[in-house]
Amino acid sequence: MASSEEDGTVEEKENNNKKRTKSALATAWLTFYNIAMTAGWLVLAMAMMRFYIQKGTHKGLYRSIARTLKFFQTFALIEVGHCAIGIVRTSVIVTGVQVCSRIFMVWFITNSIRQIQNEESVILFLVVWTVTEITRYSYYTFNLLHHLPYFIKWARYNLFIVLYPLGVVGELLTIYAALPFVRRSGMYSVRLPNKYNVSFDYYYCLIIIMLSYIPLFPQLYFHMLRQRRRVLHGEVIVEKDD
Numbered sequence: 001m002a003s004s005e006e007d008g009t010v011e012e013k014e015n016n017n018k019k020r021t022k023s024a025l026a027t028a029w030l031t032f033y034n035i036a037m038t039a040g041w042l043v044l045a046m047a048m049m050r051f052y053i054q055k056g057t058h059k060g061l062y063r064s065i066a067r068t069l070k071f072f073q074t075f076a077l078i079e080v081g082h083c084a085i086g087i088v089r090t091s092v093i094v095t096g097v098q099v100c101s102r103i104f105m106v107w108f109i110t111n112s113i114r115q116i117q118n119e120e121s122v123i124l125f126l127v128v129w130t131v132t133e134i135t136r137y138s139y140y141t142f143n144l145l146h147h148l149p150y151f152i153k154w155a156r157y158n159l160f161i162v163l164y165p166l167g168v169v170g171e172l173l174t175i176y177a178a179l180p181f182v183r184r185s186g187m188y189s190v191r192l193p194n195k196y197n198v199s200f201d202y203y204y205c206l207i208i209i210m211l212s213y214i215p216l217f218p219q220l221y222f223h224m225l226r227q228r229r230r231v232l233h234g235e236v237i238v239e240k241d242d
């Protein structure tokens with residue numbers, strides 16, 4: 001009897017040790033990840049400012065930062081993994097929609113269609129993303145280090161109120177500007193007849209994606225408003241599981 005109790009205690013201790021090691025590892029990884037992402041977006045911000053100060057125009061700005069942007073935005077896919085393995089308390093779906101829509105904007109719109117890279121709307125969403133990400137990743141970093149300045153917390157849970165709609169406007173205007181080029185070039189489209197007997201029209205796919213902002217964006221926005229009430233006003237929010 002005594003020995004089984006002892007076994008139980010030993011097992012519990014081992015489990016607790018494993019959990020502690022796992023959470024220490026997760027914290028170390030997240031701290032590294034968030035510092036790297038803050039630095040990446042800071043580099044982007046500085047490159048954009050330097051370009052604009054030197055050239056006095058936004059034309060050519062996208063091309064000058066394209067590589068860095070593609071790298072750091074694509075790297076954010078890891079965040080979906082963080083949610084999936086449970087090291088951050090965030091919904092896989094919410095994070096997945098957010099990250100995939102950004103990657104889609106970078107790779108399948110802005111990077112693929114040269115003719116739209118100098119649109120003002122591209123600069124709009126780039127500036128909005130950059131401010132958002134510097135704030136968001138520095139918030140996570142300082143939070144993990146238990147030294148969170150109030151102004152960063154305030155910025156994380158207030159700036160999105162204006163930045164989120166602005167980002168969406170920038171993205172939608174950019175997709176809209178891409179439509180004529182996509183239609184003319186037939187890019188990423190598969191026409192009939194072909195040996196697989198399938199067709200795909202990227203032009204209509206883009207229109208569907210634009211329409212999908214109508215149901216999806218409010219969900220992301222209201223999610224952030226709930227997070228804001230929880231973090232800034234201490235409200236207890238019960239969220240449905242994925």
Ligand SMILES: CCCCCCCCCCCCC/C=C/C(=O)SCCNC(=O)CCNC(=O)[C@H](O)C(C)(C)COP(=O)(O)OP(=O)(O)OC[C@H]1O[C@@H](n2cnc3c(N)ncnc32)[C@H](O)[C@@H]1OP(=O)(O)O
Nearest residue numbers: 088089090095098101104132140160163164167216217227
């Ligand atoms: C294939 C094509 C698909 C196309 C689909 C099209 C449809 C698109 C629809 C809409 C698209 C919108 C486009 C908008 C783009 C823009 O970004 S515009 C710029 C403004 N943007 C924002 O303000 C972004 C706001 N969104 C986000 O912050 C996130 O993406 C989020 C997923 C919505 C954030 O939610 P969540 O993580 O739940 O909130 P938090 O409060 O930040 O975190 C919750 C807890 O998790 C911890 N945590 C999360 N990540 C980390 C991390 N990296 N490191 C450490 N900790 C992390 C966080 O600390 C919280 O923990 P607790 O405080 O303990 O709860």
